[in-house]
Amino acid sequence: MKRISRKPTGGFNLVPHHIIETTEEYAQATMCTLSPSGRKDVLIEYNLSLGRTVSLMLLQRRQNHVDRRDFQICKEHEIDNTGVVCLWPSEEVLTYFCISNGNMFRNKRVLELGSGYGLAGLSIAACTDAAEVVISDGNPQVVEYIRKNISANVGSFEDTKVTSLLLRWGEDEVWHLGHSFDFILAADCTFFKEFHADLAHTLKTLLALCKASQAIFFSPRRGTTLDLFLQAITSLGLHVKITENYNSHVWDLHKKFMEQDNCSCAWPNYDEEHCYPLLITISS
Numbered sequence: 001m002k003r004i005s006r007k008p009t010g011g012f013n014l015v016p017h018h019i020i021e022t023t024e025e026y027a028q029a030t031m032c033t034l035s036p037s038g039r040k041d042v043l044i045e046y047n048l049s050l051g052r053t054v055s056l057m058l059l060q061r062r063q064n065h066v067d068r069r070d071f072q073i074c075k076e077h078e079i080d081n082t083g084v085v086c087l088w089p090s091e092e093v094l095t096y097f098c099i100s101n102g103n104m105f106r107n108k109r110v111l112e113l114g115s116g117y118g119l120a121g122l123s124i125a126a127c128t129d130a131a132e133v134v135i136s137d138g139n140p141q142v143v144e145y146i147r148k149n150i151s152a153n154v155g156s157f158e159d160t161k162v163t164s165l166l167l168r169w170g171e172d173e174v175w176h177l178g179h180s181f182d183f184i185l186a187a188d189c190t191f192f193k194e195f196h197a198d199l200a201h202t203l204k205t206l207l208a209l210c211k212a213s214q215a216i217f218f219s220p221r222r223g224t225t226l227d228l229f230l231q232a233i234t235s236l237g238l239h240v241k242i243t244e245n246y247n248s249h250v251w252d253l254h255k256k257f258m259e260q261d262n263c264s265c266a267w268p269n270y271d272e273e274h275c276y277p278l279l280i281t282i283s284s
Contacts, residue, residue, distance in 0.1 A: 010267025010275075011089045012253050014096040015119070017046045020057075046119065048099055054126050057152050059145055060087065060117050087117060090188035090218045090277040093250060095120040097218070097279070098185070100247065102128035108182035111206065112136060113167070113199070114189040118146040121185070126156040133160060134177070136167040170198025180209035187218045188277065190229040200232040207238065207284040215282035221273050226280075233282060243279040 020043040042062045048054040098105070098120055105128040112121040112135050121135035135146050146164040154162070167173055184206050189199060207213045219226050230240055245251045257270040267275065 012092055014092050015046050017044050019044055048123055048127055056122050058117050058149050088188045091116055091119055093277050094187040094218045095123045098124050099127045105130040107131050110183045111181040113186040118149050122153055125160045125162045130160050133162045134165050136165040138168040140166055169202040174205050180213055184215040190219045190226050191222055193225060193228055196229045196232045200236055204236045211284055217280040218277040220277050239283050241281040246279040
């Protein structure tokens with residue numbers, strides 16, 4: 001299988017988090033209906049600070065754990081397993097961007113594509129007044145993690161409706177969602193070139209449901225992969241805007257990582273092409 005992405009050696013550390021491992025913390029975690037299954041999973045608490053601290057509990061794979069079943073599922077469903085590998089830096093940036101601009105989601109319907117463990121979607125549900133958040137992925141194993149994470153944090157969502165969805169790009173399932181979405185979000189979903197056409201088709205279908213809809217993607221260039229995806233969506237008549245400096249704090253961190261010696265940097269081997277996510281805004 002050639003669907004292997006470059007795993008990050010660092011991160012922007014925009015969302016404080018820690019592994020829950022003390023007896024007291026585990027006792028609290030069980031109240032959230034989550035429990036690690038053997039040694040492959042771990043509970044991580046994320047703290048989202050916006051004047052008030054909101055905590056989310058996410059069940060994720062333990063770092064560097066590989067399960068043979070992952071590859072069986074990928075082969076069976078013709079998908080990749082990046083959603084269970086780790087929480088990618090682009091998802092962290094997407095999360096930070098969304099909660100820093102929470103007013104834009106007030107009373108809006110939001111769909112996250114290829115969400116992995118769902119941190120961005122869950123954060124929008126917990127920190128903004130969104131009307132609805134649908135957190136989707138094409139990997140059924142990942143969707144099960146999302147389902148558990150929604151259940152664990154349901155008390156943080158107030159009036160926001162939050163659901164998980166198995167959504168394989170290129171299929172017509174989006175027509176069965178019953179309504180359009182104001183925002184379609186994705187982080188680092190353009191790496192695999194063989195998925196570009198299907199993702200572009202799904203995106204065009206979603207944006208066609210409402211002319212006011214907007215897609216917000218975060219993705220590094222990663223060689224030619226981002227440019228090829230942008231070619232795919234512009235060929236369908238969609239409009240694209242790329243923003244390099246979209247948040248002063250993220251930009252300052254990026255410049256710091258670029259300037260520091262890799263030996264002493266908090267993010268070893270950081271390079272702009274593979275590590276810094278650009279903001280891509282897409283509309284019909």
